[in-house]
Amino acid sequence: MEMHASYTSFVAVGxxxxxxxxxxxxxxSYxxxxDLLAARLAARTPDFRxxxxxxxxKLIGQIVDEQVAPAAAMRADVVTLVGGLNDALRPKVDMGRVRGLLTEAVEKLTPSCGRLVLMRSPGRNGPVMERFRPRMEELFAHIDQLAAQHGALVVDLYGAPVLGEPRMWDVDRLxxxxxxxxxxxxxVWQALGLPAENDWLAPLPPAPQPRWATRRVADARFARQHLVPWIGRRLTGRSSGDGRPAKRPELLPYETAPPTEQTPQP
Structure with a gap:
């Protein structure tokens, strides 16, 4: 990848x-x-969009139906596509269908952008994630294959031990x-061939381990406030994103298109 690369536009899908x-x-807002990447790219390039x-x-089918065609029409220098993990974390899923939809998305986006970036999403350590790990790794193997076939970049967040650290995850653990x-x-910045500003793989500094009782209280709070509602949405087919618009639906100059106000809703 060329160092000192120049990018004038960026579209994020997922x-x-x-x-x-x-x-x-x-x-x-979130x-x-x-957003951080866009701000850094905009600082390098006048009129960045x-x-x-x-x-x-959003599930991968919704991403394909609602986001891929608009993203392709924008013909940006960089497009990032991260999807399929919400499908893999559902109680029941057809991973063959997920792979097919992800393939469709990549095939539509690749010819329309200068550089397509895919990701192996980070995975938090813990017993809940262990149940879904085989599905996640099946998804990531397919992402690697698609990248090789279509010349896309893959950012391997899943293989970064520091991103599995509990301290890297919010109280919802998602x-x-x-x-x-x-x-x-x-x-992503480094994957795009831009000069490193820090070591994103650096381990966190040591920290005291919380006491057993503290962990159990946190577990109970997590289950009540986040896990049970999340399971309820999965079982009823609802989503936290139902009816919610994208925060930046148009490809506009970064400084003049502030994000739509968002209300936090795990």
Whole structure:
């Protein structure tokens, strides 16, 4: 990849990971790695344009139906596509269908953009994720194959031990903290051939382990506030993103298109 590469436009496609949960801003909106990346790219290039079509909770079929065609029509220098993990985390899923839809998305986006970036999403360590790990790794193997076939970049977040650290994850245990998003931004930045500003793989400094009782209280709070509602949405076919628009639906100059106000909703 050419160092000192120049990019004039960026479109982000995906779900809550790309929308920016849980990098919460004072005004109640979410920022996230894609917004951070756009800001850094805009600082290098006059008239830089950015769109973020990602919406929390979206399945890969919804991403293909609602986001891929608009993203392709924007013909951006860089398009990021992260999707399929919400499908893999459902109680029942047809992984063959997920692979097919992801292939469709890549085939539509590749000829319309200068550089397509795919990701192996980060995976939090813990017993809940262990159940879904085989599906995740099946998804990531397919992403690697698609990238090889279509000349896309793959950013391997799943293979980064530091992103599996509990301290990198918000209290809902599904979304990265601000520090996690900052590191993802740096990982994509470097994958695009831009000069490194820090080591996104650096381990976190040592920290005291919480006491057993503290962990159990946190587990109970997590189950009540986040796990049970999440399972309820999965079982009833609802999504936290139902009826929610993309925060940056048009490819516009970065400075003049502030994100639509978002109300936090895990």
């Amino acid at each position: 779900d809550s990971f790309t929308e920016g949960m849980s990098d919460l801003m004072p005004d109640g 920022r996230g790695w894609a 950015y769109a973020n079509l990602a919406v929390r909770g 979304h990265l903290t601000a520090e996690g998003h900052r590191r993802v931004c740096e990982a």
